[in-house]
Amino acid sequence: EVQLVESGGGLVQAGQSLRLSCAPSGFTFDDYTICWLRQAPGKEREGVSCISTADNITYYEDSVAGRFTISSDNAKNTVYLLMNSLKPEDTAVYYCAVYDTIATFLYRQSQYDYWGQGTQVTVSS
Numbered sequence: 851e852v853q854l855v856e857s858g859g860g861l862v863q864a865g866q867s868l869r870l871s872c873a874p875s876g877f878t879f880d881d882y883t884i885c886w887l888r889q890a891p892g893k894e895r896e897g898v899s900c901i902s903t904a905d906n907i908t909y910y911e912d913s914v915a916g917r918f919t920i921s922s923d924n925a926k927n928t929v930y931l932l933m934n935s936l937k938p939e940d941t942a943v944y945y946c947a948v949y950d951t952i953a954t955f956l957y958r959q960s961q962y963d964y965w966g967q968g969t970q971v972t973v974s975s
Contacts, residue, residue, distance in 0.1 A: 852877040852964050856946045859969030862936055870931040870969060872946030877964065879903045879922065883949040884929040886920065887959075888942035888971075897959060898944070899931060900952050909952050914940075936973045943968040 854877075858870040872884060885900035899920040900909040908920055919932040933940065946966040949955045955962075 851875075854946045854948065854964050854966035856944065856966045856969040859944060859971045861972045861974065864937055864973055864975050866936055866973075867932065867934045868936065868971060870933065870944055870946075870971075871928055872930075872966060873926075873928045874948075874964070877948075879924065879927055879929065879948075882963070883952050883955060884920075884922065885909075885947050885949055885952075885955045885962075886931045886944055887947060888940075888944045890939075890942040893942075895945075895959075897955060900949070900955050901929060902952060903929070907952065909956070933971070936971075938973050938975045941971060941973050943970050 853875045855873050881904045883902045886898040889895040898911050901920045901922050903922045917935045921930045945968045947962040948964040
């Protein structure tokens with residue numbers, strides 16, 4: 851059974867940083883696109899960032915570009931999301947998901963291969 855395990859969430863003050871991790875069990879990230887999405891209470895789910903593990907092509911949603919950095923450590927089979935300069939509006943449950951391509955994530959977001967259980971990020975003002 852494939853599972854995605856997210857970790858690294860927590861409560862921080864505005865301006866601080868967090869690093870989220872996404873690691874699978876029963877699955878390797880080779881040649882897949884790993885994405886982070888988030889959902890805040892009362893809001894629609896939104897895509898945050900993706901990385902293609904085969905060629906390290908990345909995508910960032912406009913509101914996080916320049917503050918968040920996604921990276922992949924294929925040796926550890928783990929994808930990270932480093933979140934700097936956090937803002938209260940970044941507060942959400944962050945989910946890790948596996949897609950076949952970044953295009954699928956952007957245009958057919960419901961067509962993921964695997965989905966994690968989520969980790970809470972709370973940013974206080």
